[in-house]
Amino acid sequence: MTFKILVTDEVHESCVAFLKSKGYHVDVKLSLSRDELIKAVKEYDAIIVRGRTKLTRDIIMESQSLKVIGRAGVGLDNIDLKAALERNIKVVSSPQASTVAVAEATMALILSLARMIPEAVTSLKGGSWLKSKFTGFELRGKTLGIIGFGRIGKAVAKRALAFEMKVIAYDIRDVREEARSMGVHVVPTLEELLRESDVVTLHVPLNESTWHMIGERELSLMKKGTIIVNTSRGAIIDTKALLKALKEGKLAGAALDVFENEPPKTEEEWELIRLPNVIATPHIASQTWESQMAASLMIAEEVYKALREVSSTVH
Numbered sequence: 001m002t003f004k005i006l007v008t009d010e011v012h013e014s015c016v017a018f019l020k021s022k023g024y025h026v027d028v029k030l031s032l033s034r035d036e037l038i039k040a041v042k043e044y045d046a047i048i049v050r051g052r053t054k055l056t057r058d059i060i061m062e063s064q065s066l067k068v069i070g071r072a073g074v075g076l077d078n079i080d081l082k083a084a085l086e087r088n089i090k091v092v093s094s095p096q097a098s099t100v101a102v103a104e105a106t107m108a109l110i111l112s113l114a115r116m117i118p119e120a121v122t123s124l125k126g127g128s129w130l131k132s133k134f135t136g137f138e139l140r141g142k143t144l145g146i147i148g149f150g151r152i153g154k155a156v157a158k159r160a161l162a163f164e165m166k167v168i169a170y171d172i173r174d175v176r177e178e179a180r181s182m183g184v185h186v187v188p189t190l191e192e193l194l195r196e197s198d199v200v201t202l203h204v205p206l207n208e209s210t211w212h213m214i215g216e217r218e219l220s221l222m223k224k225g226t227i228i229v230n231t232s233r234g235a236i237i238d239t240k241a242l243l244k245a246l247k248e249g250k251l252a253g254a255a256l257d258v259f260e261n262e263p264p265k266t267e268e269e270w271e272l273i274r275l276p277n278v279i280a281t282p283h284i285a286s287q288t289w290e291s292q293m294a295a296s297l298m299i300a301e302e303v304y305k306a307l308r309e310v311s312s313t314v315h
């Protein structure tokens, strides 16, 4: 059976090449408007997206022939999973592909904050030779609190341990066994993690239970001078509460790769980004050649497998 596949976000060419080699018809249509997408999706058996395309309920409900949704990468918060389930559409992704990229980016952000690297670079490029202004702190002996001890959380732990940090973790799953074997201490509550950490890093998915998981109350529990890093999803932190905590000097700094709106659009978001003790990057944590290539190839294979399953049930 020849299936038709629509790709609406940029993927590595190996993804399209793989699917074409299996005899499938693949169209790449980037930057479709919402209305164009609703119209286009009706003609396809599968759609492949990354994080940019939002597959909302109305789009999914209108998509009569759609059987498979492929999300290249990790995080399914741009897909209405309930609607997909109701329409019996299989949703597949390639979450393992970006683990190392995000873990390395997280370490880069922690180190950049601890040593004020972006500020020092800007200062020197501006012609100033300032040394004492850029006196940072060492990671050795500091406590790193990891919220969400899944693929990325564990990869960050491994790297932080190499920097001789004390690593503690909090997760809703029982992760004690895997943590113990790595030398990571699991704390029973989020509150305990926040009270004990010098550096807090977030690695949970965005869902109803994690939306604004870090708000005013949680920030107030942290030690004065803590730094926070978010490479998961913007809405896990309440932007207004974070801005307040940074302006009041409760937190020493924040490094953010993700925002409640992407690109950021509210006044608070831009004020936050422009604070001198904030490092902000435009959602690039998984943006490595290796990760993009792996995510694209893996999703092509997953979509191929899912469509084969569909065709075997049709016959």
Ligand code: NAD
Pocket (backbone or CB within 6 Å): 074, 075, 076, 095, 098, 099, 102, 147, 148, 149, 150, 151, 152, 153, 170, 171, 172, 173, 203, 204, 205, 206, 209, 210, 231, 232, 233, 257, 258, 283, 284, 285, 286, 287
């Ligand atoms: P994962 O599923 O392997 O790990 C997530 C962990 O969070 C799991 O162990 C889960 O039990 C835990 N968790 C879920 N809800 C929780 C809660 N309320 N409290 C505490 N723990 C909770 O996922 P992963 O591959 O490690 O990715 C984590 C997140 O990172 C993704 O969901 C995605 O949002 C984000 N991400 C961002 C980028 C980027 O470019 N910035 C790239 C990839 C992934």
